[in-house]
Amino acid sequence: MGHRRSWRQLTVWLHVLSSAGWMAQAMALCVMLTTGLVTDDPAVRTAATTMSLATDGRLLGPMADVSAFTGIMLAAATPWGFFRHWWVLVKFAVTIVQLYAGIFLLSPQLQASAATGPVPVQVVATALMASAIAFQAWLSIAKPWGPVGRRRRGGTGPAWVFVAAVLGGALDLGLGLVLGHPMPLLSIVLIVVVLARRRTWSAPAAGSRTAAGEPG
Template sequence: MGTRTWRQLTVWLHVVTSVGWMGQALALLTLLAIGRASEDGAIRVAATSMAHEIDTFLLAPLANASAFTGFLLAAATAWGFARHWWVLAKFAITLVQLYAGIFLLSGALWDSVGSEPPPMALIAGTALMASALAFQAWLSVAKPWSKVRSGAKLPTAPTWVFVAAVFAPLTDITVGLLLGYPLPALSLIVLVVQLVRRRRLLLVTRPKVPAGPPP
């Protein structure tokens, strides 16, 4: 298979994992709302416990894979990270989502597993995450706004980059399920390698500033 096919597979994996991420966020929102509304302690424990399991074994791996494939597509194609406002907006939103999901929402969800109703802040945060994912989907379809800058338009990365973009997150998901917690190690390595390649290409293609007249 050529570069185009592997790039299409990377886009397909990005779309599938992004939809899965949003679907699991909605599932979490539903379970947390049930846990908040129910007066039965057993139902609250069951709902929040199930939400925690979904967050650990489904939402987190899908979020990691979605973010990785999105970043990789920006780093490995002419789209880049800061050439278009809609791409830059998706990049910024994804970073906020990863930070909020890993350091805020997951911890709050773990603390809420018990007889007490889940806090409204956790429910609101989960709703915001699902809404942000829906907004990012619209950005990908509509591609609104103008370019941020013209800048250097880099060529598409070689085939091996997109092969790694497909197999790295799938491998990480498999390893994470075996370990019992998400571990996107291989995806991070592939992304760092491509970012270094991209940086070198930018340095090579950067126009040289002509020397000034001699004094």
């Protein structure tokens, strides 16, 4: 039990760390893109977009993937679940929207404008991204609203789930930093495995003290 709790706490730590990194890099992108947008120097404008593109690929993207991965693992492997509490459900929905916007909208725009400089929509997008992550942090602390109906309380996954979450997230993060773009290979495989196995974990007995961890 103590071994599982330690690895669960490490998973929460990695989730918080990567989420803070995701927000910090979004704020950094916002500052760089704003600088490139308001400057009259073409060299500064191009440099701002080029550095934003590198930051997005090597830091923001990998951090976002690890944050989403650890959050999904914590929700799947703890009694919090995905659909038992409104605040968890909202965090999950916001995360999916952010990942989609970052992968399919923001990153291609940064690549397209690398030689010409940033455009206003990129500044707005990065500011909204940072604000959304800050909102998710508030949800994690405040845990507002009530439960989503009456759903059966799930169990806590075995220790290997949290070990896999920490090691898989760290390896995918390192791989993204080396390659210069996100590569969530282990994350995707582990999520599929955990979702397939989670129904086999029994719920804790009534009155038992089970630390659930913090979902993403």
